[in-house]
Amino acid sequence: SRPAPGAVHLPGWLPSGEQRRLVEACREWASGPVPMRHTRLPRGGVMSVRTVCLGWHWRPYRYSRTADDVNGRRVAPFPGWLADLGRRALRCAYGEESAEAHRYAPDTALVNFYDGDARMGMHQDKDERSSAPVVSLSVGDTCVFRFGNTASRGKPYTDIELNSGDLFVFGGPSRFAYHGVTKVFPGTGDPATGMASGRLNLTLRVTGLTD
Numbered sequence: 001s002r003p004a005p006g007a008v009h010l011p012g013w014l015p016s017g018e019q020r021r022l023v024e025a026c027r028e029w030a031s032g033p034v035p036m037r038h039t040r041l042p043r044g045g046v047m048s049v050r051t052v053c054l055g056w057h058w059r060p061y062r063y064s065r066t067a068d069d070v071n072g073r074r075v076a077p078f079p080g081w082l083a084d085l086g087r088r089a090l091r092c093a094y095g096e097e098s099a100e101a102h103r104y105a106p107d108t109a110l111v112n113f114y115d116g117d118a119r120m121g122m123h124q125d126k127d128e129r130s131s132a133p134v135v136s137l138s139v140g141d142t143c144v145f146r147f148g149n150t151a152s153r154g155k156p157y158t159d160i161e162l163n164s165g166d167l168f169v170f171g172g173p174s175r176f177a178y179h180g181v182t183k184v185f186p187g188t189g190d191p192a193t194g195m196a197s198g199r200l201n202l203t204l205r206v207t208g209l210t211d
């Protein structure tokens with residue numbers, strides 16, 4: 001479906017075998033040079049989701065090559081196969097003939113792990129210096145994704161269930177919409193994907209940054 005201009009939701013887009021491959025890769029990244037952890041917020045809080053980054057290290061409100069707020073190490077590289085997956089996702093969302101899909105060159109991924117109590121408050125993604133689309137892939141437990149407007153974190157918004165294998169692309173005006181995750185439904189995922197419990201979300205992005 002197309003819930004807003006530039007936003008495309010393709011339920012069950014990623015085949016179960018590729019979900020499993022993604023879970024396996026995420027497990028390796030989670031114990032890579034910069035381990036998966038709760039991101040610290042500037043005012044002293046910590047996010048309830050756990051995150052590991054590829055290519056560039058994200059923290060509010062900046063990207064860097066090294067994780068200076070964790071252990072100072074350089075983050076693992078962004079793999080070419082993940083960029084290929086991003087282009088395939090954009091072609092499916094925007095059409096095979098989409099020039100934007102063929103040009104798409106994501107250079108960072110944020111991998112978020114949600115346990116049953118994790119949430120993500122309404123926010124905009126504005127730390128990238130690019131308006132290229134964000135590609136989001138979900139694996140594991142179902143969640144409620146709240147997709148809002150570009151003006152404020154409040155109404156109007158739409159609550160959409162994201163299930164394992166769902167692809168969501170946020171381009172055009174949707175790229176700067178407020179969004180969040182209000183609920184995770186424990187035990188709804190298929191253990192065959194390798195996620196015995198919890199929800200995994202990968203977002204592929206173009207930072208627009210150079211070293």
Ligand code: MD3
Binds near residue numbers: 136176177180201
């Ligand atoms: C809309 N992640 O990592 S994915 C995030 O499920 C984030 O982990 C949520 O919000 C998650 O920043 C939501 C859907 C998503 C991701 C990025 C977006 C929606 C977006 C960027 C712009 C607009």
Ligand code: FE
Binds near residue numbers: 123124125179
């Ligand atoms: Fe976000």
